[in-house]
Amino acid sequence: MVRFFKEWYQRKFSDPHAVTLVVILFTAFLAIYFLSGLLMPVFVAIAIAFLLDLPVNRLKSVGVGHGWSVTFVVSAFVGLSLVTILGLMPVVWQQGTNLLQEVPHMFTEVKSYLMTLPEKYPDIVQAEQIEHIIGLTNDKLLEWGQVAIEATLNSLSDMVALIIYLILVPIMIFFFLKDKQELVAGFSRFLPKERRMASQVGKEMNQQILNYIRGKLIEILIIGAASTITFIFLDLRYSVLLGVLVGLSVLVPYVGATLVTFPVLLVALFQFGVSPELGYVMLAYGIIQALDGNLLVPLLFSEAVNLHPVTIIIAVILFGGLWGFWGVFFAIPLATLVKAVVNAWPTTQDEQTVTAT
Template sequence: MLEMLNRWYRRKFSDPAAVTLSFILLSGFAIIYFFGGLLAPILTAIVIAFLLEWPVSQLSKRGLPRGLSASLVLMSFVGVSLLVILVAVPIIWQQAFNLVKELPSMIGEAQIYLSALPEKYPGLIQVEQIDNLMATLRTKIIEMGEGIISMSLNSLVSLVALLVYAILVPLLLFFFLKDKDILLSSLDRFLPTNRDLAYQVGREMNGQIMNYIRGKVIEILIVGGASYITFVVMDLRYPALLGLLVGFSVLIPYIGATVVTIPVAMVALFQWGLGPEFWYLMLAYAIIQVLDGNVLVPILFSEAVNLHPVAIIVAVLFFGGVWGFWGVFFAIPLATLVKAVVNAWPTHASHEEPPPDENEASA
């Protein structure tokens, strides 16, 4: 057993470049896992810098100084963000408040409808089942209300954190964009030598992560915008709130679209019942989902490394459980990183001892 482990260790870790790559990966994951909360503004700025690096580099290629390019892109980003905050957020908040206010009446209508089911289908549905379902639903509503109250009590702390983010993130973002080469060269001095394998994985992952983030943001905007327009045209209640949910559902492949269908269908059902409007809306919603999965995703992520659906779901569950929202957002790039490391990792020891000579062995 010890000999087998020794051979495995020599085969996998005898290459100094593999040891360096292991050190970099373990250090990065440990820092994010244990100090992610403290470093949240820095990590947020790094993520946004990935998004804005392409327009900055394009302006720099056209002759503008990198500092001026970073300033123009950052001002545009801040302007668009403020526009979204001042225009879209109040509308979404108001619709969410109205939806919460109408939940009791929706629950009452659902109880009336469900209470009639045992009479229509006496052999399939029992009164006790309906009572247990309604009791569970009321419990969930009470828990949600307590969560909203707790959120309002902690709003002051959240406001302070938001102000810190509003000051630190743009400042960090400007320096990350302006002094990118200087910061990377400074970081390079603290890394171990023998970084050939790490550079190989880094070059592969840099393009993958850039393409993924940019493509995912575009997908959120297109799917959310198309859903919002569809809901407005069909006069569905809470179109901005539901459009936002549908847009962000693309962050969780396979699972997100299934989960977000529930509130869309519930709002439509309570608004129209099982009438023609309900089925027209669900048909339009299904068309959006089909076009997203079969047209938009292949176009936006044509350069992405193919991953099996099981690998994607496992990555979403694992990294989402470890890092929450950002773990879900980066689940596919992180799974691609794991795949790139496995493919690049040396499978044979580069310094393995040669087999003994036959004459020496016989002697």
């Protein structure tokens, strides 16, 4: 057994470039895992700067100076973000508050309907079963209510930190874009010279991450806007709130679309009842999801590395459990990173020599 592990170690780690790659990945993982709470604004600023680097380069290619390009792009990004937050968030907050206030009424109607089932179907449904289900639902609603109250109190206590982040993140984005070459050169000084594999993985991931972030943001905007407009046209209540939820659901492939179906169905059911209007809402929602999966996603992510759906779901569960929302958002790039490392890793010393020659 010792000989087996010794041979495996020599085969996989005899190349110093491979050791460098492992050290870089392990150090980055530890820094993100243990310092994510402190460094999250930095990570967010890096991700946004990475996304805004493309329009900056486009402006530079048409003759605009580097400093003016960075200033214009960052100013436009901050302006659009403020317009979106100030214009959209109050509506979403108001509709979310109204929906939460209506939940007890919805639950009462559901309870009344369930209590009629033993009379209609005495051979199938028993009154004790219905009471047991209602009791479990009551307990779960109380539990969710406590969680919501705690989350509200925590959000109030974190409001000052949020305001600080809203100031610091744009400033960091500006300097990450303005001094990108100097920052990259300074960081490279601390890396070993034997980093051929790390450079290979970095080049492979650079375009993949850019395509993913850009495509995912475009997908969120298109699906969210299309859903909101459709729900407004169908006169569905809480249309903006539900449209935002549908747009954000694309962050979690497969799972998000399934989860957001329930609030759309429940709101439409309580508003229209079992009627043709309910069918129109669900048909329109199904068409949006079908167009997203069969048309929009292939167009936006045609250059991305193909991953099996099971791999994507496992990545969402794993990285989401480690880093929450941002782990879910970057689950596919991180899974692609793992795949790129596996592809770049040498199998044997002979194969590595052949590849080098």
